Amino acid sequence: MTDHQPFDLTALQRPSGGYAMLAVDQREALRNMFAEHTDQPVTDRDLQDFKVAATRILTPHASAVLVDKQFAFDAVVEAGAVAEGCGLISSADHFEPAHGEVVGEVTIDATVDPATARNQGAVAMKLLVLWREDQPAAPRIEMVERFVDRARSAGLLSIVEPVARSRADGKPGDTEAGVLAAAKELGSLGADLYKAEVPLKGQGEDAEIRRRSAQLTEAITGPWVVLSSGVPQDRFPATVRLAMSEGADGFLAGRAVWSGCIGQPDVEQALRTDAATRLQSLAQLVDEQMAARA
DSSP states (O other): OOOOOOOOOGGGSOTTSOEEEEEEOOOHHHHHHHHTTOSSOOOHHHHHHHHHHHHHHHGGGOSEEEEOTTTTHHHHHHHTOSOTTOEEEEEOEEEEEETTEEEEEEEEOTTOOHHHHHHTTEEEEEEEEEEOTTSOHHHHHHHHHHHHHHHHHTTOEEEEEEEEOOOTTOOOOOHHHHHHHHHHHHTTSSOSEEEEOOGGGGOSOHHHHHHHHHHHHHHOSSOEEEOOTTSOGGGHHHHHHHHHHTTOOEEEESHHHHGGGTTOSSHHHHIIIIIHHHHHHHHHHHHHHHHHHO
C-alpha cells in the first residue's frame, strides 16, 4: 500500500470544495458514438476536433478537464483550449479490446510521461482499472500502486477509476456488487481521488442509491466523485445529488454533459448551448450540496 498524505486538491476543485470535472478522454467508444450518426468513416481528426472544441467551449464552466494522450492531449495544450482556472488531467491508461468489449483490458500507458505531462500543464493523471470478480486482485493492486507512485514522483495528483465489468470467463456475475468490491479493494491504496460508478447506474430507487453511496464513502479513503457512463443523461443530476448526500464530492463526467451534441447539425453550437447549460447546472448542484454539508 502506498503511504502518503494527499496532495492539495484545490487545482481540481471549485471554490466550494466540490468537483465539477469534465471528461473528454473517451476513445474508440467515442468513435462508435459518432459512427451511429454517419455513414462516413469517423477519423482520428474528427475525434480530435471534437475534443478540442469541447475543451475550449466547456472548460470555463468546469473545475478540471480530463483529456487522453492518444487523440487530443497535445492538441488541447497546443491550442490553449483549457480555460484559466480549470485543472488539466492527463489520462495515463492504455486500452485494448478484449472479452467482446471495446475496452476489455487496461494497462498503464508507457507513452504518457508524468514529468512531460506536468510540464505541459497537467496537475493530475487518471487511470482506469477494470474490476472482474473472476480475475485476481494482486495485478490490479500492483498497477494502482505503481500508477500512484508514478504520478506522485512527478508532483501530480492521482485519480483512479475502477469500473466493474462482467466476468472474463463469460459466467454470470454481479457487476453491481463489484462496484463496492472494487472500492474496498482499491479505494485505500493512496490515490488522491477516487472516481466511482453511480450505484445501479442511477436507475434504482433513490433510497437504495443513497445506501450504496454511503457504503462507497465508508470503503474509500479520501474524497470520491461519480462518473456518468451508463447513467441516462437526464437522470445524472439526481444521481449526483444522491451520491453527494452520502459523502461523494462531485463528478468527473463526459457523456452526461455532451453526448446529446453528437450527431447535431452544428456540434459546436450544441456544445455552446445544451452542453454548457448542463455543465453549469451540474456545477451549481455541486456547490449547493457542498454548502448544505457545511
